[in-house]
Amino acid sequence: MVNIKGDLKMADCNHDCESCSSNCGERTVPFDFTEKLNEYSSVKKVIGVVSGKGGVGKSMVTSLLASAVNKEGNRTAVLDADITGPSIPKIFGVSGSAYMSAKGVVPVKSAGGIDIISINLVLENPEDPVVWRGPIIAGAVKQFWSETFWDNEDYMFIDMPPGTGDVPLTVFQSIPLDGIVIVTSPQELVSMIVEKAVKMANMMNIPVLGIVENMSYFKCPDCGKEHKIFGESHIDEIAKKYGIKAVAKLPINSALASAADKGKIEEEEAAEIAPVLEAVKNL
Secondary structure: OOOOOEEEEEHHOOOOOOOOOOOOOOOOOOOOOOOOOOOOOEEEEEEEEOOOOOOOOOHHHHHHHHHHHHHOOOOOOEEEEOOOOOOHHHHHHHOOEEEEOOEEOOEEEEEOOOEEEEEEEEEOOOOOOOOOOOHHHHHHHHHHHHHHHHOOOEEEEOOOOOOOEEEEEEHHHHOOOOEEEEEEEEHHHHHHHHHHHHHHHHHOOOOOOEEOOOOOOOOOOOOOOOOOOOOOOHHHHHHOOOOOOEEOOOOOHHHHHHHHHHHOOOOOOOHHHHHHHHHHOOO
16 A cells, blocks of 8 residues: 555555565565667667767767678667757768658668667758757657667667766666767867766766767878877876777768768777777677
């Protein structure tokens, strides 16, 4: 029996917390916040791509990693969890609308066959801003995971919004992540914020697979010399401090930026991302 406060009367308690929805003081098993996939979906490995702040190229890295594993013959998906700043559809050159089927929402496929879901693929007008509060945004991300028909995906990459707020916390708690990749840039301030992301992952018991330092340097096409436009890198120090073995340093690459603007990122490759890519494949 449950009293008017919703608490189980102790006389009727069987001490099986896993089957009980009451939040009484005797609870010994924490609530499970994990959202389940729908019955028709299957995703083998889920990797979150995060950053401590915006503007470091997180969506670009998500796209490069997804394209790379897809080219190796793996069924690949991208869940764009950056609800207020979605860029995945633009980078992959996909348009149109995800639609409902008997098995759930059907994602839009890229030219290379990657399954993509994003708020811009369900809005009537992709240019309309999403003016939602945190809980509604977090709910939309959970719906993307649980109500989309993910057709036997080998890898899913979740492009998360920057920071350590509502949506990253929701993803960490609600979606069974196998690991995360952290994206940063060389500035010392950004490196400090990266440590926050690493500590958050550690708090949630989620492995950090690797760190990608984007815009790490510019390589002169004439003399081949590397120029540290944004200052010296500190990423190796952070990786060593937290025992992160996979570190990738991506140069400033106008070809990648142009491909992303044209929606043709799948035609490009970034060999420098290999250490983190291997960590993902070795899950």
